[in-house]
Amino acid sequence: MRAYFGRRYMVSASHRLHSDALSAEENRAAYGKCNNPHGHGHNYVIEVLTGGVVDPDTGMVVNMATLDKTVKVRVMERFDQTNLNFDPLFVDRVPTSENLCKAVFGLLKNALPCGELEYVRVEETENNFFEYAGE
Amino acid sequence: MILLTRRATFSASHYYWNPEWSAEHNEQVFGRCANRNGHGHNYTLEVTVAGEPDAVTGFVVDLKWLRDVIEREVLVAYDHRHLNLEAPEFARTIPTTENIAIAAWNRLEPAVTGAGGARLSRVRIYETPDIFAEYRGEA
Numbered sequence: 001m002r003a004y005f006g007r008r009y010m011v012s013a014s015h016r017l018h019s020d021a022l023s024a025e026e027n028r029a030a031y032g033k034c035n036n037p038h039g040h041g042h043n044y045v046i047e048v049l050t051g052g053v054v055d056p057d058t059g060m061v062v063n064m065a066t067l068d069k070t071v072k073v074r075v076m077e078r079f080d081q082t083n084l085n086f087d088p089l090f091v092d093r094v095p096t097s098e099n100l101c102k103a104v105f106g107l108l109k110n111a112l113p114c115g116e117l118e119y120v121r122v123e124e125t126e127n128n129f130f131e132y133a134g135e
Numbered sequence: 136m137i138l139l140t141r142r143a144t145f146s147a148s149h150y151y152w153n154p155e156w157s158a159e160h161n162e163q164v165f166g167r168c169a170n171r172n173g174h175g176h177n178y179t180l181e182v183t184v185a186g187e188p189d190a191v192t193g194f195v196v197d198l199k200w201l202r203d204v205i206e207r208e209v210l211v212a213y214d215h216r217h218l219n220l221e222a223p224e225f226a227r228t229i230p231t232t233e234n235i236a237i238a239a240w241n242r243l244e245p246a247v248t249g250a251g252g253a254r255l256s257r258v259r260i261y262e263t264p265d266i267f268a269e270y271r272g273e274a
Contacts, residue, residue: 003233004269049269054237057153058164059229064266065166 004118005061006049009071014041015084015095039083044097045123046075046104052115066113074107097124101132109134138256139195140183143205145214148175149230152219173217178235179261180209182243186253196253204250208242232268236260240270 016039017031027035034040048071052061078087084095089103101122109117123129150173151165161169168174182205186195212222218230224238240258247255261267 001237001273002271003236004271005233006267006269008265054231054233057155059151059231059234061233061268063164 001054002051003054003061004049004051005064005067005115006047007064007067007071009046009048009076011044011046011076011080012041013044013079013082013084014039015090016040017094017096018085019094039085042124044079044100045121045129046071047121047123048104048108049118049121050112050115051118062113062115070111070113071108074111075104078107097122097128097130098132101130105132105134136185137188137195138183138185139198139201139253140181140257141198141201141205143180143182143202143210144177145180145210146175146177147213147216147218148173149218149225150174151229151231153229173219176262178213180205180239181257181259181261182239182255183257183259184247184253185256189252196247196250200250204243204246208246209239212242213239232260232262232266233270236268236270240272244272 016036017034018027019030022030048067050062050067054061079100084090084100087095090099093099101120104122105117105120108120117134119131119133121129121131150171151168152161152171153164156164182201184196184201188195213235216222218225218235222230222238224241225234228234228238230238236258239260240255243258244255247253255272257269257271259267259269
């Protein structure tokens with residue numbers, strides 16, 4: 001029987017939205033305050049939805065403690081309390097929440113202890129969020 | 136097609152225990168959730184139905200009707216109950232969040248389908264604001 005298990009994690013990080021492909025003026029036009037030179041931060045909520053068959057012995061799609069450990073090692077320890085612009089994944093990609101969403105998806109896709117990754121949602125603030133379910 | 140969701144909350148206790156396993160193995164897999172005295176949560180239930188808005192009322196389903204269905208089919212059985220001891224579906228099935236989502240679906244589906252017009256699309260259960268499970272029926 002297929003079901004889904006979801007978990008929400010918080011990551012605090014800073015970023016600056018700036019594209020080397022744009023002029024200073026174009027960057028300001030595209031990103032507004034998010035282009036301010038010294039960056040700014042968010043408490044990101046990262047929601048991970050896994051899907052799979054419910055194990056008849058445990059009643060679980062995935063063991064939460066194992067999932068937590070995977071996300072901690074692959075995502076939290078990488079991004080929490082950091083400046084996203086300095087992460088190798090964002091050397092040539094602007095650390096928008098769209099790109100963070102895809103990056104987290106990529107980090108978890110083949111690393112889950114069991115079940116499949118259905119989507120990653122990144123909530124930048126309470127009023128905006130982004131979702132990626134793979135191609 | 137429109138998806139319509141109604142939320143409800145209930146408070147219940149449970150524990151995780153597989154009677155086929157030794158006490159040590161239960162504690163190893165389920166940790167603190169294996170404490171046989173149980174523990175509790177404020178659960179949030181989200182029930183999503185899918186359908187077309189009625190030409191006259193503009194409703195997919197009447198939200199008051201859906202509230203009453205949730206109350207009658209799920210909350211009466213689960214709210215302020217010990218799920219392992221009082222809900223018959225968990226006499227032999229562990230009341231994990233996943234299994235509660237499936238059981239709530241099984242309780243709701245006949246009533247929603249029987250009313251005609253809309254179909255049950257998704258049941259999501261939040262055990263805490265950061266832990267949830269979802270069931271969408273058999274594909």
